[in-house]
Amino acid sequence: MTDQTPEPALPRADDAMTPILTVERIEDNFFRGRETPNGKGRMFGGQVLGQALMAAANTVEGDRLNHSLHAYFMRPGDATLPVLYRVERDMDGRSFNTRRVIAIQNGQPILNLAASFQVQEEGFSHTDPFPENIPEPEDLLNEHQLAEKYSDQVPGMLARFLEWDRPVEIRPCSLIPPYDMTPPEGETYRWIRANAPMPDDQALHRAAMVYTSDMGLIGAALAKHEVGFFTEGMRVASLDHATWIHGDLRMDDWLLYCMDSPWSGGGRGLTGGRVFTRDGRLVATIAQEGMIRRKL
Template identity: 40%
Template sequence: MTHVVEQLLELLELRKLDDYLYQGTSEDLGFPNVFGGQVVGQALMAAYRTVDSELSAHSLHAYFLRAGDPAHDIIYEVTQLRDGRSFSARRVVARQHNQEILTLTASFQREEAGFEHQFDMPDVVAPDGLKSELEMRREHAECIPESKRAQLTRESPIEIRPTWPMNYVKPEPRPPYKDTWFRAISNLPDEQYWHHCLLAYASDFGLLGTGLLPHAKSFYQRDMQVASLDHAVWFQRSFRFDDWLLYSTDSPSASGGRCFNRGTVFDRQGRLVATTTQDGLVRHRPQKG
């Protein structure tokens, strides 16, 4: 296991303060606020710490209430909502500076057999031979503001390979569809909760950006205010996050300063393993002067 993957697992591990109370640190990804996927992943981990080990998360629904401060720890308080024979539910509140920054509800289920069907996996280029986002950022490091260059070109624990790369500095309009391969760069523990928490973490990468594609906008442009408002994940089948997963995203609608986005996650065998949705704040604020 590489050092950067170990650091990511440590980030998600959390420190237990009391029954149903946990503490997490933050990482600097070059953003002014805490990365939303980090808070979702840590909140899911906190919920996992309070349920029976035979249970596995099948869904989570989160609301981002305030921006997180990367300079301070986050406190996660878990509430036991229900423990039944097949399902358990937990509510998690993430707090900083005595204020709630995120609420998350997660549902867990014991494994059982049932009917099966799924949508087919999109026919896209395989990940082998595609350039990663990190490789492309390093090739064009001179285009990245110097204050962010070190963070955005350092080694990452998650490798992301877009099938149709875009120029984030000078984007051009394109349809609101995107297919991206991603995975952890080294082997992970076998317990499924690690793979769930890491996918919850990584599912926030680029999802909201799908809705910016038709408008030729990106997070890197100073005239844009972009933030996640909510985030949901459904886990359909078991998977490993240390093997390639295809994240196929689309954005059916943008209106009223908000942008709605959806994602489906497939493994290399074409199994649909997870589904995501997200509503985001998208405001264009032209620079004065």
């Protein structure tokens, strides 16, 4: 639990997640995703992931939902430009559909993604348990409140980053860089949710979770070495991303995101994540490798 009673939560904003992830069909297998609202510089990788998944989902008929995806980031995206998505319909089977998506900007691919969709069915079931001794999100400060409380520890780059009005609220369960540079032992935890209620569209909620899963995951590897994203000289970029979705979820309700890093070396860090609903269901497992280099 936090050492002080947190300030009242910031009011929930209008739904910004849905328009960010909505893609426009411009041809049978071609879609356009919007630029980052008020964006500049490099486009957030999670936005490209989420839009690519929505493009694939728009080519799958019936009640089949995404259960896994695997993606490679190839080039940084431009936050000021829309993204073109080309979908390949590789297979439509009795139970599964597979799709490949290429995200394109300025005539060059910036991401490729493979995704699988499945009919909803019953089967054998087991799951990891919900972690113990997790504070409730209402007892925690969000990122904006943490930055205000520890303003003397917030570097300029982080302050500018937090000015971006993101569509997701994040409440860390413990202090992380730059507020605490102690290397964590085991998993770290944060509560995540969209800033506003979203439509009852499970494909959209899954894409929103994929979007959010790219936020800070590589930080689990950095923290092992007492550095963070905004430590001087750090060069960090996502290389690949995999997600397995195990069940229905709502991104506009609190989800617990558990993160850890089992390995780093050779300028890369491997990280893993698990996502639980507040009532204890494991709904996603995530893996990501990123470039982590420091040049002083």
